[in-house]
Amino acid sequence: xxxxxxxxxxxxxxxxxxxxxxxxxxxxxxxxxxxxxxxxxxxxxxxxxxxxxxxxxxxxxxxxxxxxxxxxxxxxxxxxxxxxxxxxxxxxxxxxxxxxxxxxxxxxxxxxxxxxxxxxxxxxxxxxxxxxxxxxxxxxxxxxxxxxxxxxxxxxxxxxxxxxxxxxxxxxxxxxxxxxxxxxxxxxxxxxxxxxxxxxxxxxxxxxxxxxxxxxxxxxxxxxxxxxxxxxxxxxxxxxxx
Amino acid sequence: xxxxxxxxxxxxxxxxxxxxxxxxxxxxxxxxxxxxxxxxxxxxxxxxxxxxxxxxxxxxxxxxxxxxxxxxxxxxxxxxxxxxxxxxxxxxxxxxxxxxxxxxxxxxxxxxxxxxxxxxxxxxxxxxxxxxxxxxxxxxxxxxxxxxxxxxxxxxxxxxxxxxxxxxxxxxxxxxxxxxxxxxxxxxxxxxxxxxxxxxxxxxxxxxxxxxxxxxxxxxxxxxxxxxxxxxxxxxxxxxxxxxxxxxxxxxxxxxxxxxxxxxxxxxxxxxxxxxxxxxxxxxxxxxxxxxxxxxxxxxxxxxx
Ligand SMILES: Cc1cc2nc3c(=O)[nH]c(=O)nc-3n(C[C@H](O)[C@H](O)[C@H](O)COP(=O)(O)OP(=O)(O)OC[C@H]3O[C@@H](n4cnc5c(N)ncnc54)[C@H](O)[C@@H]3O)c2cc1C
Ligand SMILES: Cc1cc2nc3c(=O)[nH]c(=O)nc-3n(C[C@H](O)[C@H](O)[C@H](O)COP(=O)(O)O)c2cc1C
Ligand code: FES
Numbered sequence: 134x135x136x137x138x139x140x141x142x143x144x145x146x147x148x149x150x151x152x153x154x155x156x157x158x159x160x161x162x163x164x165x166x167x168x169x170x171x172x173x174x175x176x177x178x179x180x181x182x183x184x185x186x187x188x189x190x191x192x193x194x195x196x197x198x199x200x201x202x203x204x205x206x207x208x209x210x211x212x213x214x215x216x217x218x219x220x221x222x223x224x225x226x227x228x229x230x231x232x233x234x235x236x237x238x239x240x241x242x243x244x245x246x247x248x249x250x251x252x253x254x255x256x257x258x259x260x261x262x263x264x265x266x267x268x269x270x271x272x273x274x275x276x277x278x279x280x281x282x283x284x285x286x287x288x289x290x291x292x293x294x295x296x297x298x299x300x301x302x303x304x305x306x307x308x309x310x311x312x313x314x315x316x317x318x319x320x321x322x323x324x325x326x327x328x329x330x331x332x333x334x335x336x337x338x339x340x341x342x343x344x345x346x347x348x349x350x351x352x353x354x355x356x357x358x359x360x361x362x363x364x365x366x367x368x369x370x371x372x373x374x375x
Numbered sequence: 376x377x378x379x380x381x382x383x384x385x386x387x388x389x390x391x392x393x394x395x396x397x398x399x400x401x402x403x404x405x406x407x408x409x410x411x412x413x414x415x416x417x418x419x420x421x422x423x424x425x426x427x428x429x430x431x432x433x434x435x436x437x438x439x440x441x442x443x444x445x446x447x448x449x450x451x452x453x454x455x456x457x458x459x460x461x462x463x464x465x466x467x468x469x470x471x472x473x474x475x476x477x478x479x480x481x482x483x484x485x486x487x488x489x490x491x492x493x494x495x496x497x498x499x500x501x502x503x504x505x506x507x508x509x510x511x512x513x514x515x516x517x518x519x520x521x522x523x524x525x526x527x528x529x530x531x532x533x534x535x536x537x538x539x540x541x542x543x544x545x546x547x548x549x550x551x552x553x554x555x556x557x558x559x560x561x562x563x564x565x566x567x568x569x570x571x572x573x574x575x576x577x578x579x580x581x582x583x584x585x586x587x588x589x590x591x592x593x594x595x596x597x598x599x600x601x602x603x604x605x606x607x608x609x610x611x612x613x614x615x616x617x618x619x620x621x622x623x624x625x626x627x628x629x630x631x632x633x634x635x636x637x638x639x640x641x642x643x644x645x646x647x648x649x650x651x652x653x654x655x656x657x658x659x660x661x662x663x664x665x666x667x668x669x670x671x672x673x674x675x676x677x678x679x680x
Contacts (some may be wrong), residue, residue: 134404134407134408134648135408136408136648136649173646173647177437178437178438178439178440178441178442178593178594178646179435179437179442179645179646180646218648338432338433339432339433339434339435339436339583340435341435341442341444341642341645342398342644342645342646342648344404344648345400345404346398346399346400346404346405346644346645346648347397347398347400347435347444347446347645348397348400348420348429348434348446348449349432349434349435349444349446350432350434350435351428351429351432351434351446351449352432353428358428358449363404
């Protein structure tokens with residue numbers, strides 16, 4: 134973990150409620166895909182956690198959905214600086230992926246899979262991605278994943294784009310060596326029900342600190358109590374108690 | 376050179392700044408960010424006799440200028456703290472720490488303190504009496520003078536280390552409870568704990584916290600905490616550790632003028648992990664600005680005249 138003052142480079146709408154923010158600043162404490170950052174927003178007390186979507190040495194990309202006061206304020210920013218705690222959480226462990234990993238993202242859970250996909254493809258893995266959204270207008274990053282070289286499927290709940298239904302409707306017919314996922318808890322649960330292999334799932338919880346000090350985000354696992362912010366947000370399928 | 380040293384019941388600390396229980400874990404996460412040996416000391420997470428998971432999540436809720444928590448005393452239990460956390464802490468924190476203890480019966484408080492008392496690492500006990508009393512229909516120990524006195528006596532009987540009782544602000548007259556603790560032999564008092572509060576999620580139309588209510592703390596409660604410290608200072612002769620919404624060196628000075636001998640910093644550590652360090656670094660400058668040579672001299676200064 135480290136506190137870094139980032140400079141806003143761009144902040145663009147991907148859909149009517151999802152924004153992509155590119156920040157300039159030191160990223161050396163980010164060590165794994167699936168980690169997150171905690172952003173101090175003017176006028177708000179607690180920081181807001183957002184996953185690392187992508188990063189290189191001096192730039193950080195975040196994708197966030199406007200759901201309340203904090204994300205609303207972020208979406209209005211056109212320039213300026215942000216006080217951010219970076220490199221939080223454990224992130225995904227790539228070593229278990231096998232040769233044909235499956236990545237499944239739902240809505241605002243899609244972003245952290247992007248850097249993961251990039252890294253897996255760089256390692257020569259054959260990556261399949263399933264993205265789930267509510268409707269056609271909510272779809273984002275389909276082409277970005279395809280440009281990385283992944284095979285991409287999209288599901289929409291209302292059938293206005295791609296396969297009608299949920300990510301699991303696509304997942305059930307695929308073969309894969311391992312899975313990685315992030316999205317609403319309902320989706321994670323549904324995936325756990327039908328998954329044919331081991332995998333890693335990324336969870337959300339309301340956070341006080343985001344770095345392990347307050348016990349605000351605890352959950353019980355088969356390996357003992359864990360803090361989503363420090364021992365997670367990524368948990369292994371085998372340890373999860375639903 | 377200004378003098379930031381203060382003395383808590385014979386224990387001299389380098390400066391009055393102490394991270395508050397529940398907002399600093401066992402210090403490890405912060406020791407990775409800065410050398411926490413600059414702290415006066417710190418108060419570690421509330422410890423109970425047995426391990427506790429705490430309340431269901433969500434346990435945290437954001438507010439204007441503060442937060443509500445309903446963590447519910449998650450901790451690994453007194454034996455684990457004695458055998459694992461305290462020896463581990465010794466690797467990154469060389470000073471003595473404050474052991475924050477909670478319980479659900481008078482016997483449990485005493486037993487927990489008895490276990491932890493074996494550690495040389497502990498400089499002072501801070502007894503949190505805000506938990507519900509299982510023998511008394513769940514009414515918090517801290518809301519009844521006779522309960523507060525009973526806990527104080529029981530704990531004093533099992534340790535020679537200074538015992539500070541941490542008072543709840545959720546009472547009609549805090550001075551009555553403060554006096555009861557003093558009469559029962561408390562070496563000092565620590566205040567305030569969080570204030571009961573709640574929020575409702577407008578989308579779900581239900582309380583945000585799974586526990587419905589929780590403890591409100593952070594910058595917003597500073598004036599209230601200051602008033603409590605001011606009142607308690609007048610009511611008792613024993614030293615007071617002041618806390619509630621402290622975020623700057625100026626806040627520390629203000630708390631001390633109200634009557635605090637030392638000051639704890641809570642929620643601010645969670646939003647700014649460097650908060651305690653920044654306060655300590657700013658303290659000498661703030662002292663010069665307000666023409667203070669020694670912090671010891673200003674304790675309760677606002678009461679004179
Ligand atoms: C590890 C982690 C990674 C995340 N990554 C992303 C991401 O990449 N993109 C994205 O769009 N969203 C992500 N989220 C969710 C995001 O944190 C919330 O949408 C955001 O905090 C909402 O803030 P707000 O002020 O707009 O909403 P409000 O409802 O006004 O927030 C009130 C409080 O609730 C908390 N809160 C609200 N919703 C959530 C939630 N779903 N999870 C945790 N806390 C919440 C806020 O942090 C704040 O403390 C992530 C959450 C976590 C825990
Ligand atoms: C997340 C959290 C956990 C806390 N846990 C404890 C605890 O275990 N024991 C205790 O005596 N006080 C606990 N407190 C209360 C603080 O120590 C402090 O008394 C209170 O928060 C007021 O200070 P602040 O406004 O600076 O946060 C907790 C506070 C917070 C925010
Ligand atoms: S949010 Fe504080 S421990 Fe996880």
